[in-house]
Amino acid sequence: MRMTSIRRRPSSPATLYRLIYRSQNDIPAIEIGREIRSILVSSRHNNAANNVTGALLFTASGFAQVLEGPRDVVELTFERIGADRRHSDVMVLSFTPTERRCFPQWWMAFCGQTASVDPFSEQNSGNPPLTNLHTATGGDILRLLEKLIQREDEWIAA
Amino acid sequence: MFEHQEAAVRDDTAVRAPDGLMNGNKVPGRGFSDRPKAGLATAMLARLPLAVVAIDADLRLLYWNERAARLFGVPSLMVAEHPSLQTILPGIAGIAPAQQNRIAEFCATRVAAAREGTNEQACRLRLSCGRAGRLGVQTIAMAPGAWMVVFDDGSLAPEAHSAAPNAGDAWLDSLTGLGNRRHFNRVLQDTLDDASSESRHAILLLDLDRFAPINDTLGHSAGDALLCLVSQRLRRELRDDDLLVRLGGDEFAILIQNGDSAAAVATRVGDMLSRPFLVEGHVVNIGASIGVVLFPAPDTTADDLMRHADLALYDAKNAGRRTWRLFEPAMAAEARERRAFETDLRKALALGEFSLAYQAQLNVRTQTVTGFEALLRWFHPIRGSVSPVTFIPIAEEIGCIVALGEWVLREACQAAAQWPNGLAVAVNVSPRQFEDSDRLFAAVQSALQTSGIAPTRLELEITESSFLAREAHVLETLHRLRACGIRIAMDDFGTGYSSLSQLVSFPFDKIKIDRSFIAGLGRKADATAVLRAISALGSGLGMTTTAEGVETKEQAAMVAADGCTDIQGYLIGRPIPASQINLFLCQYILENRPSWMCAGGMEGPEQPRFTAEEPTVTPIGKTA
Structure with a gap:
């Protein structure tokens, strides 16, 4: 193995970055409703102040989240979220600079198993399958969230 | 948290001092001139190994002695301005910044509650050097509108409020703001001295896994940023009273006094450090190996404890990292055996115990x-x-x-x-042998x-492992x-890494x-x-x-x-x-x-005739 050191110059802290991670849900079933609400409330509050947007996906197998914003703020936000005991087995699927936000007007979108949107009914309607978050790639999650949010928009508009 | 304290001042002379203060003398000593031996009393008050201040009903300072000036880090010139006790309290030298408001609030409450009589309380504090200290506060009513407040800071580190303005730095790790090794040793020694048979303390020694490659590939600034994030994650997992220090490099130590089970802390902390970090635009996955030692243990010094924690850490690393190990006496025995083995090995060449097959x-x-x-x-x-x-x-x-x-x-x-x-x-x-290529070359020539x-x-x-470090240098030697x-x-x-290259x-x-x-x-x-x-x-x-x-x-x-x-x-x-x-x-x-x-021939002797005693064959330089 060649141990040549490649020093990578860090990007500017203000560069727009997109983070996609997934994790395992550790919230006891009985508290899920309350906890998810609390997560959404605090996320909307914190992220609005920090210019971070994104979307949260909650399924039976866990969480997946997209966060978009200035690099340093996303890093700081993830430092808080990543260490949250309500989830574990946190895996970052992608953390890259991006030209534009995929979720510009959404501070945090909850795509849960609500009446309006359910990732599993997505599959039933012939859309890309996402049987298990643990095998999903960052791209899978991004595409699914974009689709779900469109549907929720339509649902709200209707 | 709050403990009662023995009466701090028993000297009647000192307690009578306010006469002078009420006459408007803010400079220590002058108020005593009308009493016999007043000069002696003044000197005693000024040099009392307790911080003494006098305040009025608005908590404004009427008087303070030398020790108080040192404790609060207030220049004596300020005395004429009658600063409020509340404004100088947060300045108590050596108090961890996070605790300054706590001490100010505590003192103010005690003083306010004590307007009507004598009141004694002590506040447990964490100093910025990480050491736990205790500040006794006694408020004594002396005359209408005047109180004396006596601070017993005897258990605070004297260095923490000594004259040197940066004395605290010697105890701090400048990168993370945590305490350093010196600080840890000091607290450990204190903890060990105070330990009783009921004490349940623990040391956790942490070493980050795969930190060096992060430093090498992402640069030192990313490495430093990572160390800061690590220290913040660790701090969040610990109680206020747990001591966390950075010993140096990527090594941290935690001292838990009568706290949660060390196993639970080790598991929690290990989990937190296994989660990804985002550093300067990079995703960094590390982890920690943790050695745990419980104390007090019979006949065990602070040095022993650190050595034992180190052995447990070594064991955790050998167990595949990202894990923790509790020190067991067998580890010490193994370490002793290992040292004996090393000694024998060092002597073996001189004693002619090696041979070649x-x-x-x-x-x-x-x-x-x-x-x-x-x-x-x-x-x-x-x-x-x-x-x-x-x-x-x-x-x-x-x-x-x-x-x-x-x-x-x-x-x-x-x-x-x-x-x-x-x-x-x-x-x-x-x-x-490639580390000193000239020596290797000379040895070959000589042989x-x-x-x-x-x-x-x-x-x-x-x-292949010869190439792992300094490949160009090794190649030159081979040529x-x-x-x-x-x-x-x-x-x-x-069996190795990039064989083809x-x-x-x-x-x-x-x-x-x-x-x-x-x-x-x-x-x-x-x-x-x-x-x-x-x-x-x-x-x-x-x-x-x-x-x-x-x-x-x-x-x-x-x-x-x-x-x-x-x-x-x-x-x-x-x-x-x-x-x-x-x-x-x-x-x-x-x-x-x-x-x-030979074509078609599968005959001949079944086995070669020559056998050596050794069942296994491993040449020098091979490890498996």
């Missing part, structure tokens, strides 16, 4: 013995025969492999000088000159050696194919494919290929069919002492014709 190498095409590989043996008078698998890695670790390797070179060349001309001798060279054998008869076997006519063989090929980076004379591939022949389908590929590669690059560990006639036939040019293994001969080599050669030629190589 030689294993024949056979050319497949000519069916002749081409040379022998020198294999190191250690016979210790008490330990008996020690396997090279055991002692070589340790010799490499403690560095005595260099002297040992030089001895092997001399000894092997001397032995070869007695063999029929043309027979080669192969000597293993440890990666450690050749002393023995008088031609350089072309000497073959140096090196492993120098090869320029003298010495042959260079790549040993254990196929190394093969083309240097014109090796020989590739020795690792025995694991030969053992897999006939059992694993891909073993044959690998063997063929390496043989073809060797042939293409002008290198011979030796199959190691050939034990059966079937294997020999297969490796020959797969294109290997040479074989080595029990089938040809077990390692034998130098004294038996000539006999081996005679008998081999007379009786041990390798008939398995």
Whole structure:
């Protein structure tokens, strides 16, 4: 193995970055409703102040989240979220600079198993399958969230 | 948290002092002039080893003594301004910033509650040096509108509020703002001194896994940022009273006093550090190995505790990292045994306990013995025969492999000088020997000159791990050696890292194919494919290929069919002492014709006649 050191110059802290991670849900079933609400409330509050947007996906197998914003703020936000005991087995699927936000007007979108949107009914309607978050790639999650949010928009508009 | 404190002031003279204060004298001493021995009382009050202030109903300072000025870090000139007690309280020297408001609030509450009478309380504090301290606060009403407040700061570190403004720095890690090693040792000693049989304390020693590569690839600024994130995550997992310090590098220590179970903390902390970090635009996955030691334990000093925590940490690292281990006395016993082993190993060379055994190498095409590989043996008078698998890695670790390797070179060349001309001798060279290439080169030259054998008869076997560090430097050394006519063989090929890139980076004379591939022949389908590929590669690059560990006639036939040019293994001969080599050669030629190589012939003696005592064969420089 060649141990040549490649020093990578860090990007500017203000560069727009997109983070996609997934994790395992550790919230006891009985508290899920309350906890998810609390997560959404605090996320909307914190992220609005920090210019971070994104979307949260909650399924039976866990969480997946997209966060978009200035690099340093996303890093700081993830430092808080990543260490949250309500989830574990946190895996970052992608953390890259991006030209534009995929979720510009959404501070945090909850795509849960609500009446309006359910990732599993997505599959039933012939859309890309996402049987298990643990095998999903960052791209899978991004595409699914974009689709779900469109549907929720339509649902709200209707 | 709050404990009652013994009355701090018993000196009646001091308590009577306010007369002077009420006369408007803010400078210590003047108010006592109308009393006998007033000068003495003034001096006593001023130099009392307690911080004493007098306040009015608005908490404004009327008086303070030297100790109070030092404790609050307030210049004495300010006394004329009658600052409020509340504004100077947060300035208590040495108090951790996070605790300044707490102490201010505590003192103000106590003072406010004490307007009507005497009141004593103590507040437990954490100093910025991380040490736990206790500040006693006693408020005594003296006259209408005047109170005396006595602060007993005796348990606070004297250094923390000494004259030097940066005294705290000596206890702090400047990068993370945590305490440092000196600080940890100090608190540990205090904790140990105060411990009773009921105490349940623990030390957690943490070492980050895979931190060095992060520093190397992302740069030191990212490494430093990561260390700060790590310290913040750790701090969040601990109670206020738990001490967290950075010992240095990527090593942290936690002292838990009568806290949560150390196992629970170790698990929690380990989990948190295993979660990804985002640093300067990069995703960084590390983890931590943790050694845990519980105390107090009988006859155990602070040094012992740190050593034990270190042993447990070492065990955690060996267990595959990202885990924690509780210290067990057996670990100390192992460490003692290991030290004894190292001592024996260091002495073994001088005591002549090493010897060499030689294993024949056979050319497949000519069916002749081409040379022998020198294999190191250690016979210790008490330990008996020690396997090279055991002692070589340790010799490499403690560095005595260099002297040992030089001895092997001399000894092997001397032995070869007695063999029929043309027979080669192969000597293993440890990666450690490349660290001082001039010394290695000189040792080789000296061995050749002393023995008088031609350089072309000497073959140096090196492993892929030699290239792990300072590849360019190693290559240069190899070129120098090869320029003298010495042959260079790549040993254990196929077991290491980027084998192919190394093969083309240097014109090796020989590739020795690792025995694991030969053992897999006939059992694993891909073993044959690998063997063929390496043989073809060797042939293409002008290198011979030796199959190691050939034990059966079937294997020999297969490796020959797969294109290997040479074989080595029990089938040809077990390692034998130098004294038996000539006999081996005679008998081999007379009786041990390798008939398995002749077309259709699978007969001949079942086993070679020559056997050595050692059941395993591992050459110097090999670890498995």
